Amino acid sequence: MFLTRMQINPRRRGARTLLSSPQALHAAVCSGFTDATPTNEGRVLWRLDTYGPHRVILFIASPDKPDLTHIVEQAGWPTTQAWDTKPYDRLLERLTLGQQWQFRLTANPVRAGRREGWSDTKPLGHVTVRQQQQWLLDRAPRLGFRVMPRQAHNADGEVELAVIDRAVQRFTRGDSRVTISTATFAGLLEVTDVASLKHALTFGIGRAKSYGCGLLTLAYPTTAPT
Numbered sequence: 001m002f003l004t005r006m007q008i009n010p011r012r013r014g015a016r017t018l019l020s021s022p023q024a025l026h027a028a029v030c031s032g033f034t035d036a037t038p039t040n041e042g043r044v045l046w047r048l049d050t051y052g053p054h055r056v057i058l059f060i061a062s063p064d065k066p067d068l069t070h071i072v073e074q075a076g077w078p079t080t081q082a083w084d085t086k087p088y089d090r091l092l093e094r095l096t097l098g099q100q101w102q103f104r105l106t107a108n109p110v111r112a113g114r115r116e117g118w119s120d121t122k123p124l125g126h127v128t129v130r131q132q133q134q135w136l137l138d139r140a141p142r143l144g145f146r147v148m149p150r151q152a153h154n155a156d157g158e159v160e161l162a163v164i165d166r167a168v169q170r171f172t173r174g175d176s177r178v179t180i181s182t183a184t185f186a187g188l189l190e191v192t193d194v195a196s197l198k199h200a201l202t203f204g205i206g207r208a209k210s211y212g213c214g215l216l217t218l219a220y221p222t223t224a225p226t
Helices: 012-020 022-030 069-075 089-094 129-143 196-205
Strands: 002-008 045-052 053-064 084-087 102-106 110-114 123-124 145-147 163-173 176-191 216-219
Touching: 002 012, 012 022, 012 069, 022 069, 022 129, 022 163, 045 102, 069 123, 084 089, 089 102, 089 196, 102 129, 129 145, 129 163, 129 196, 196 216
Parallel strands: none
Antiparallel strands: 002 053, 002 084, 045 053, 102 176, 102 216, 110 123, 145 176, 163 176
């Protein structure tokens, strides 16, 4: 597995096209691989992290190294920056029980529901921050981690978890109109099951993985989210 980091230039017209459509960016990411289908090692996952109006980073986890020349030419910084790909297995092999990591995840928190006129249940997006946080907390044990309790005074029952961004994305896929509710989580986790966490890191979490959801990334702890 490999982890790739590429800076997007949001001022470019091509970047604005990609950033406005998860379908278009999905196609661009997949075009960076000879074969983007999942393997026994994992699947192609991607996520956009926005740190300001002019700083947007594309992260990609993948079984093979990508060639992102076409995205650099369309939406990157062709004369100064390209992309950086590093082996992901180094991190995966270092995972042990009890380790603590800062994490970031953009996901599509949904529940099964039925609306008037529907003959069956369909995925419905959670709409409040509390619901979205609970969605992740409910899944954490089978994903191989627990979210750490908050250590601050008067933090009874609170955990080191924040929803730092929320959005509703609407785009066209073929003749259909797609709507995806997303939440970006940041927090502090502890490893409880190495095999399950490795699977979550390489195969993704939740739905809408083709559209920028599901990629969990880890970093050494520094400060807890607020």
